[in-house]
Amino acid sequence: MQSANIPEVRLGIVAVSRDCFPIALSTQRRQNIAAACKAKGLELYECPVTVENENDMKKAVADLRAAGCNALTVFLGNFGPETPETLLAKYFHGPCMFVAAAEGDGDLINGRGDAYCGMLNCSYNLGMRHLKAYIPEYPVGTAEELADKMAEFVPVARAILGVRGLKIITFGPRPQDFFACNAPIKGLYELGVEVEENSELDLLVSYRKHANDPRIPEVCADMAAEMGEGKYYPDLLARMAQFELTLLDWAEEHKGSRKYVAFADKCWPAFPEEFGFEPCYVNSRLAARGIPVACEVDIYGALSEYIGLCVSGDAVTLLDINNSVPGYIYKEDIAGKFNYSLTDTFMGFHCGNTPSCKMCADRAVKYQLIQHRLLEPEGSEPDFTRGTLEGDIAPSDITFYRLQCDSEGVLRAYIAQGEVLPVATRSFGGIGVFAIPEMGRFYRHVLIQKRYPHHGAVAFAHCGKALFEVFKYLGVQDIAYNQPKALPYPTENPFA
Template sequence: MNNLPVVKLGIVAVSRDCFPIELSQKRRAAIKAAYKGDLYECPVTVENEQDMLKAVEDVKKAECNALVVFLGNFGPETPETLIAKNFDGPCMFVAAAEGDGDMINGRGDAYCGMLNCSYNLKMRHLQGYIPEYPVGTADDIAKMIGEFVPIARAVIGVRNLKIITFGPRPQDFFACNAPIKGLYELGVEIEENSELDLLVSFKEHENDPRIPEVCADMAKEMGEGSYYEDLNVKMAQFELTLLDWAENHKGARKYVAFADKCWPAFPSQFGFEPCYVNSRLASRGIPVSCEVDIYGALSEYIGLCISDDAVTLLDINNSVPKYIYDEDIAGKYDYALTDTFMGFHCGNTPECKMCSSRAVKYQLIQHRLLEPAGSEPDFTRGTLEGDIAASDITFYRLQCNSDGELVSYVAEGEILDVPTRSFGGIGIFAIPEMGRFYRHVLVEKNFPHHGAVMFGHYGKAMFEVLKLLGVKLDSIGYNQPKGVRYPSENPFA
């Protein structure tokens, strides 16, 4: 299934009626020529409210789902901001820099107009994306449009997302029990089901004629010796169960993510751990979070939209032992020991993000808990384990706190090319000033143990998406550089 929005951009030029309309039109055409992607050029240049209605109607007929509102000159304050009110999709506001040669009849004053545009958006409580420096030439604005696309994709995705859950959120993982009020405020729909609903559907997929094809794909993906052949049929059956449920339960929504209860009852009743299947769905753009972590699933989906790549969800799990730091990190990487930690989960990270030694194995912790001491692993098999491959990363989460407020954090770093010497799907992460970030954002602001991971540096886009989704600026945490104190940080420490 196609689980990602396709952004269809339109550009609408606006013009203050005491400025030459040709200035906006000529500059709009230059942007269209400079931008290398698909960009619908609205023929209506907006000077008044009637023009605004015509322009919005035109871009809707063209099936645009995101807009660039371009101040080719000073721009009409009311009509240009009402575009954002009447258009059902994210809008970016940008303005033309001078440089056409004629500073008498060719001066547009859009630098000034952007101030009034911003003021009027705030007066009307309208959200618009305004780049860091929103004034530029055609080439400059073409670059801004390129940066807007993943931001728009994430906003469109969230507004059309349904999160499907199975099972109550675990008693001993209260971090997964965040209020769902924030989901509705974001425009996300939620469908909560029991584990029994899932089990019934799973049994109905027994002997599904598609199972052999999925088994063959699993074997091809993992390679001989890296999976349990006797488990493939059950896991293929489960994969088809989830895919069919997603298709049949989308309802009025276009996109889905799952948040499933994966223990302690699941393995004994289904006969395997769901982790490898979860990883396969994540690699295909359908995030499946563990432990009914609803906001983890939401965070993963946002990261999927931004990066247009597979994401994962990991525990911010354990510190890096000093002997590993001394042997493999000190002198090779410019990080202190407290900048590092291990991100771990039982085996939900997509295969494409792991080292070549990865394999389907068993869940050691669940084996200790659920199967007889000293026995061979049976139904606790099914995790995808191995070290996660070295990569740039963005570590982040969007969460609803105990007061029902949306809060978030974003930090960029990397996974180091260092063996973990451990089990599970795991990697050694390094984030500049992680120790202080851990204490004064993650601990201080009461974030849970799960963090989502994008494989690349996408902090800039993530920060803008959070703002557009309505997260307050003082509720977005990030890792402060050395020398910049957190509000809660002891100045004498």
């Protein structure tokens, strides 16, 4: 996805060298990594300064800044100088990764670098200085191996940069009896995220000012082309286009000092009657262009979506962990065809905020059945409750995840990989049959036990590895995942 709402990572590499080791070990090994990155198609800026002391460190930081780098690999080509190499993480303005050279490209007398040892002291010094850094699971390797690790660092760096430059714009308080959709914003400020909270009236006033906006016909045409004839309400397009332009203009005018924006908007019960439609389809369109719009003023849902967007580089969505799969559907369409138990499956649902590109071909703009029951006269044709994007979500690998601040103000997260099955849901809304190994146990001992809300963010790829590293870098101490049966949860009853 090419989106102006996520950072473009400009990765640099700087080699460090302890002055009692040959500097050529680090310099040549850095050049080998640069060549390996080029061969793999990874764009990289190679800093010409090899850092042996603090003055070198200052020169390297200045050079990297002048080159436009916003993410950095610090490479221990030999044991490395502990103070200047870790001060790079302090004075460089973006996320830093630390890796070390494996031996094998020379003799083990004059050509041994001892970087395996140096990485230990590097980590120790980072800790003493309370500096954050990304260190891969195994941070030592050949040039080709380290090039692969640097490629894995890019989406992590993109998410870190995105969070640092993010403003979440909200409209309205959370709906009554949906307390879980909001949470203390203390955790957002700890992460460096800005929040702008507004009234629904602010949004309504801005929406009315966009009436007769000359751009509306162009947006209407784009909506019609996206959905296809017979898949939308022609009389509704102008209203929805007016709202889309309202949100886009608000984002641009209210970024302030920030580069990136996500929304968390109140969408019921007052919204449809006052605006004349449900906002779901518009929300889906913004998500498809890299601007997440979380339903029900779910601020941490918006943050989670944005992180997944940065990590996957693709559109994401926010869904209710909604209902169990009926036994008859499991027997007809899953049992014997897929290696999942009934409790491994569930249905993820929302009214219609999932981008159309992630849905099956029969998706269409429809009306919100539950809101129609609640807000419009019984037996009447749907009017202002129209505007959802409904249909089954297309089969895909997925990662279900969330970053949340709990009621005590503590940040915690969960990650679970799985898939959307090619199984018809026989239901309404934007919905899919999801399968995650050991979901039943995960549901009980993570989602319920740790009091997570019903919303989960969905990335349409297996990106748990990168998400885990992002959450670690952000300082999240509790990162839960769907543990295998051989690894019981602390609260799991061993006698059950």
